[in-house]
Amino acid sequence: MIEEMKNSNDGRYFTNSMFEEAEMSIRKKMEEILKEREREIEIQTQILQAKYEREMKNVKQQLKEEKQRADEEKMKMQTQIRKERRDKELAEKQMEYLQRDKAKRDKMKRNHEHEMKMIKIKFEDDARRRAEEFNEFRDQKDKRILELKDRLQGQDNQHELLKELFKELKEDKKGTTRKNQNTKGCVMF
DSSP, rough: HHHHHHHTTTOSSSSHHHHHHHHHHHHHHHHHHHHEEEEEHHHHHHHHHEEEEEHHHHHHHHHHHHHHHHHHHHHHHHHHHHHOOOOHHHHHHHHHHHHHHHHHHHHHHHHHHHHHHHHHHHHHHHHHHHHHHHHHHHHHHOOOOOOOHHHHHHHHHHHHHHHOOOOOOOHHHHHHHHHHHHHHTTOOO
């Protein structure tokens, strides 16, 4: 059976098609891994996007509520101004309130921008780390392929040596048989 395989494969135990099938299998596995990584990144992107949208909605709601509170406060101040006739004092208070409100909004805006920047950095770091992991996997796969090629080359060399030894043994056996036929009837000491 082994001889049949060897004869059908031009004297080798393995064929190029066998190696190509193995390589195709490895490539297919790599593509599956890459697609899985892409799906994971897409899911994380969607999660981050949803989180960002929720936070933006909350911030907008807070701003709307603060604006509503500010409007109510302004109405109270205007009523108080009319009642107490202290236009100057109330005008100063309103100015202070508006400055604080603007500073608060500016701070919230800076904080939001900082958070978005941190999310982006984290996402880029994760993507970079995944790329490095993929490169490491690819390098290990390439190294393994080279090791298998070296191993197969060594096996081919061993096979050739065994064929030569077998051939020499056959020739030695034929030569010994001829000597025995020539020396029949003679006594050898």
